[in-house]
Amino acid sequence: MRADAKKNYDRLLAIAREAVIEHGADASLRDIARRAEVGMGTLYRHFPTREALLEALLSTDLDALTEKAKQLQATTSPADALATWFREGVAFTRTFGGVVDLMASALDDHDSALHASCTAVRSAGALLLERAQEAGAARTDIDGIDLFALMASLAWLGDQPAFASRVDRLSETIANTILA
């Protein structure tokens, strides 16, 4: 990558982070380019789709979530590992608003730039769930996709001002249901 290209890439990513924190996942791309003092062409060359931009923003966090699952699996009891990771997964989306919609649609869209990261998270969670199920610590009538669905729907609740304050308690309730 050419030196000036890398400079613009980094600058775009930094500005995009601010913009998405402030305005959510559908922040204006034109505004991001403007604030980064860069043309639209430059933005689109580096990030051909909105998903590509968000993937660059989220990938480290998503990978960390995947990694966290493996750590918990190695160090904690099946039930605690699942419960802790579930809470963490719901809390994750708190930084950026409206991201969970894109993650949900990325799951069954193989062409989405977010597809790989999201399926990795889902798989990591599925492993935790299966281990808990084998240990008799989690109900057996749900699977990894259900787990992701429940996490996503709670994350969506967190995006709704009317419900945000109740997410922590409801997450606890749902987590206990899964472990029941």
Add this chain to the structure above:
Amino acid sequence: MRADAKKNYDRLLAIAREAVIEHGADASLRDIARRAEVGMGTLYRHFPTREALLEALLSTDLDALTEKAKQLQATTSPADALATWFREGVAFTRTFGGVVDLMASALDDHDSALHASCTAVRSAGALLLERAQEAGAARTDIDGIDLFALMASLAWLGDQPAFASRVDRLSETIANTILA
């Protein structure tokens, strides 16, 4: 209301119903006006906001949901009434896509045209929940807003193609958790 005005009003509502079923709650208003062979001014005079248009589309269904709660309260056991109504509430959003987001934000936006209908639904559900709680049939660590939140999040799941097929089963699970 003048005769031609009523004609346009009805026509707009009919076309809007088709458009929202086809494209969801953020269907193009310009396109609705075009298909109804009406100018933008006409559309905005009859429905000053998008919420107003959706309110006109949803009000009968929302009122029916509110009414259904009262019927169930009068005819069915507390537990069954709550469970049945919960399922019905989740299923309701299936007709139009993306409506649940607007309903959620309408809850704490007193100026939204959907505010009244949505709070009515919430209150009706809250009564069912309280009756079940008093009968010892429902857990007591959630309230009417939590109930609405859970219904809304499951409705949101139904809007996500990746999860839609699991909504019925997960609704059952959550309903049982509430009754537990």
Add this chain to the structure above:
DNA sequence: ATATATTCGGAGCGGTGCTCCGTTTTTCAA
């Protein structure tokens, strides 16, 4: 038939996502 009150329609404004291409800048070999 006329006058008044209503309703109509669409041009226009500022915004969006996205593409395309002439211009500029970097790089690297001669």
Add this chain to the structure above:
DNA sequence: TTGAAAAACGGAGCACCGCTCCGAATATAT
């Protein structure tokens, strides 16, 4: 150091969006 090839740049332009505003058209009441 220089010059040409390669790479990246930026923004004008297109089609769409929500929304407003107002002169023209139309229905109603007298």
